Amino acid sequence: MDTQRPSPTELILLKALWRKAPLSAREVHEQVAADLAWSFSSTRKTLDRMLDKGLISAxxxxxxxxxxxxxxxxxxxxxxxxxxxxxVLEVKGPLPVAMFAQSELLNAAEIEDLERLLLDSEASDHE
Incomplete structure (x- = not known):
């Protein structure tokens, strides 16, 4: 699927949906309230924008x-x-995936997948 990159606030909503889905707009808003100090209508508008971008489905x-x-x-x-x-960091070369070991968002299998994707990406950058 050809989608646009999520914005930083869209990423916060995506993380809520990756943790537990499906969620209603109200449930998404409750999940992100601590991270985003905005109104429920802002959450709804962001979800609508994410639908248009193909980041989420309803x-x-x-x-x-x-x-x-x-x-x-x-x-x-x-x-x-x-x-x-x-x-931002101007890092050239392989990235240390060990920095994700304490992630609350990724499990061990997902960290392995991330490492593979980053290594594959690094290899394709040098072709």
Whole structure:
């Protein structure tokens, strides 16, 4: 799926959906309230923008609109890590995946997938 990169605030909503989905707009808002000091209507508008970008999908369950992520967690995070390391830190070469060992967002298998994606990306950059 060809999607745009999520913004930092969209990433926060995606993380809520990766942890537990499907979620209603109200449930998403409750999950991100500590991270984003904004109104429920801002959450709804952001979810609508994310729908338009193809980052999430919506379906109706028992008359309630619920959302789920349509972009993969590991691939999305790999894109962010690669961009940050190259553009901001100007790191050239392989990235140390050990820095994710204490992540509350990634389990061991996902960390392995992330490492593979970053290594594959590094190899394709040198071709």
């Amino acid at each position: 379906l109706d369950i028992h008359g309630v609109k619920v959302y789920r992520a349509e972009v993969g967690k590991v691939q999305t995070l790999a894109n962010f890590v690669k961009d940050f390391s190259q553009r």
